[in-house]
Amino acid sequence: MDRTAxxxxxxxxxxxxxxxxxxxVDREVLGTALTGLVESAEVVGDPIGFCxxxxxxxxxxxxxVAALANLAARDLAxxxxxxxxxxxxxxxxEREHLxxxxxxxxxxxxxxxxxxxxxxxxxxxxxxGDAKSPARIRDYRGQGGLRRWVRAVLVHQYLNAxxxxxxxxxxxxxxxxxxxxxxxxDPRLAYLKQRYRDSFAASIDAAAAGLQPxxxxxxxxxxxxxxNLDALGRALRISRASAHRRLTAAREAxxxxxxxxxxxxxxxxxxxxxxxxxxxxxxxxxxxGRIFAR
Numbered sequence: 001m002d003r004t005a006x007x008x009x010x011x012x013x014x015x016x017x018x019x020x021x022x023x024x025v026d027r028e029v030l031g032t033a034l035t036g037l038v039e040s041a042e043v044v045g046d047p048i049g050f051c052x053x054x055x056x057x058x059x060x061x062x063x064x065v066a067a068l069a070n071l072a073a074r075d076l077a078x079x080x081x082x083x084x085x086x087x088x089x090x091x092x093x094e095r096e097h098l099x100x101x102x103x104x105x106x107x108x109x110x111x112x113x114x115x116x117x118x119x120x121x122x123x124x125x126x127x128x129g130d131a132k133s134p135a136r137i138r139d140y141r142g143q144g145g146l147r148r149w150v151r152a153v154l155v156h157q158y159l160n161a162x163x164x165x166x167x168x169x170x171x172x173x174x175x176x177x178x179x180x181x182x183x184x185x186d187p188r189l190a191y192l193k194q195r196y197r198d199s200f201a202a203s204i205d206a207a208a209a210g211l212q213p214x215x216x217x218x219x220x221x222x223x224x225x226x227x228n229l230d231a232l233g234r235a236l237r238i239s240r241a242s243a244h245r246r247l248t249a250a251r252e253a254x255x256x257x258x259x260x261x262x263x264x265x266x267x268x269x270x271x272x273x274x275x276x277x278x279x280x281x282x283x284x285x286x287x288x289g290r291i292f293a294r
Contacts, residue, residue, distance in 0.1 A: 002047075003031035003034065005048050006047055007027050007051075009055065010030065010034060011055065012052065013052035013055035014055040018055070018059075021063075022058075025064055030065070034068065037054065037068055037069075037071065037073050040073035041073040041074050042074050042077065053083070054142070057076075057141035058141075059141075070143075071143070072142045075097075075146035078093055079093075079138075079146060093127075098119065101147060101154055102154075104154065105118060108158065108266070122153065125157070151267070202265065203258045203261035204291060206261045207260070211250070211253060214246070215254070218236070218246050218250045221235055222247055223288035224292050229244055255284060259280055
């Protein structure tokens with residue numbers, strides 16, 4: 001490869017703040033780093049264009065040489081090849097990064113037909129784009145594995161499709177999730193609850209087991225013994241205000257623990273967990289008596 005041309009391409013495509021940091025690095029050092037990156041990439045057919053692509057995605061807050069060394073080189077090269085329409089890169093992307101993540105939707109309750117629809121939509125979104133939005137795979141910057149990034153985009157797309165479908169029939173998110181206490185009133189609610197039932201139950205139980213004894217006691221008094229705040233304060237020998245603070249803290253600890261467990265069990269990103277926050281909270285309210293009656 002032409003080191004000089006690759007370094008020039010890297011610098012030329014970098015955002016101004018990144019370019020300033022790169023300019024402070026010896027060009028020979030940059031050339032060596034780029035050579036290692038291109039060699040690791042394996043599927044690169046256009047090293048100069050690839051280096052420009054790398055430069056455009058570098059983080060201004062990272063040390064430049066270390067940032068280059070930490071990139072997922074081969075995955076980034078596959079993404080660049082897809083942007084260029086390279087059929088080998090597209091086939092590799094399909095085989096190694098798209099097909100393996102589709103079972104994530106099956107675990108979330110999607111039918112085979114829905115999974116096919118979502119896969120088609122994802123291909124168009126990532127590899128083709130449209131007049132308003134270029135191919136989204138351009139956003140992958142090599143910070144972490146491509147397969148994990150694709151899975152996150154797929155799951156987020158699916159959750160958005162569910163939300164959009166509810167809106168088309170005139171049901172807002174808040175009313176849907178708040179009505180979980182009576183899922184029989186709305187088939188869409190039953191669908192949401194059914195999809196996550198096993199994962200919710202296991203996650204809540206695991207989170208409850210991880211609570212501190214004083215947190216479990218507060219929740220037991222409230223949801224099993226049905227103590228109000230005044231009675232809770234007397235039981236704990238603290239003021240009503242302190243009882244309220246302890247109850248709030250215990251509920252939030254259980255919620256946070258449940259979301260962590262759910263994130264791990266369903267392999268969700270933090271963004272996806274946040275999108276399910278109201279659903280998790282609603283399900284917790286239904287489960288408190290069962291959990292703390294033990």
